[in-house]
Amino acid sequence: MHKRSFTRSPSPSAQGGFSLVEIIIVVVLIGGIVAFAASNVFGGRDRANVRLATAQVQTLAEKVNQFEMDTGTLPNSLSDLVNSPGGVSGWLGPYAKAGDLNDPWNTPFEYRVPGDSGAFDIVSYGADRKPGGESVDADIRYE
Numbered sequence: 238m239h240k241r242s243f244t245r246s247p248s249p250s251a252q253g254g255f256s257l258v259e260i261i262i263v264v265v266l267i268g269g270i271v272a273f274a275a276s277n278v279f280g281g282r283d284r285a286n287v288r289l290a291t292a293q294v295q296t297l298a299e300k301v302n303q304f305e306m307d308t309g310t311l312p313n314s315l316s317d318l319v320n321s322p323g324g325v326s327g328w329l330g331p332y333a334k335a336g337d338l339n340d341p342w343n344t345p346f347e348y349r350v351p352g353d354s355g356a357f358d359i360v361s362y363g364a365d366r367k368p369g370g371e372s373v374d375a376d377i378r379y380e
Contacts, residue, residue, distance in 0.1 A: 283364055283373040286341035290361040290377045293337070297346060297359050298379040300332040311357055315348045340377075342366060 255263075297315065304312050308327040312318060317325075318333040339345055340361035352358035358378060365374040 286364065287373050287375075287377065289341045290363070293340060294346070294359050294361060294377055294379045297333065297337065298357075300337075301348075301357060301359070304328075304330070304332050311350050312348075313350070315346060315359075 297318075300318050301312060301315075304318055307329045308325050310325065313322065315333070315338045316335075319331050319335050319338070321328045321330060342361075342364055344362065344366050347358070347360040347362070349358040349360075350356070360379075361377040362368055363370050363374045363376060367374070368376060370376065
């Protein structure tokens with residue numbers, strides 16, 4: 238005679254798998270990792286924008302100085318670096334492109350003649366686009 242062997246399939250509760258609590262824990266952990274990574278990426282972006290704005294302010298100041306050397310006068314506005322202003326002789330521009338007149342936060346640089354402590358000021362108001370501030374919100378200026 239043959240012996241029959243029966244195998245029982247395991248009950249549904251004994252089968253492998255993840256419980257709802259385990260899935261929730263994994264989702265929360267993944268969310269925390271993503272939030273941490275995003276804060277580092279975006280924080281690094283703001284710091285890079287501050288360095289870029291500092292370089293742009295210096296470059297614009299050099300272009301304003303070049304305009305003054307060519308024409309004998311300071312530009313009335315930064316747009317004079319892009320398009321020849323009327324009534325000014327010696328203009329050899331364009332000295333800048335229209336896109337050069339905005340900071341990394343896409344806000345126009347502020348240009349003042351005369352400046353607070355020199356012939357002119359060029360200012361970027363930083364990430365918050367308002368005067369004053371600290372860290373990435375601090376004003377970046379050429380004076």
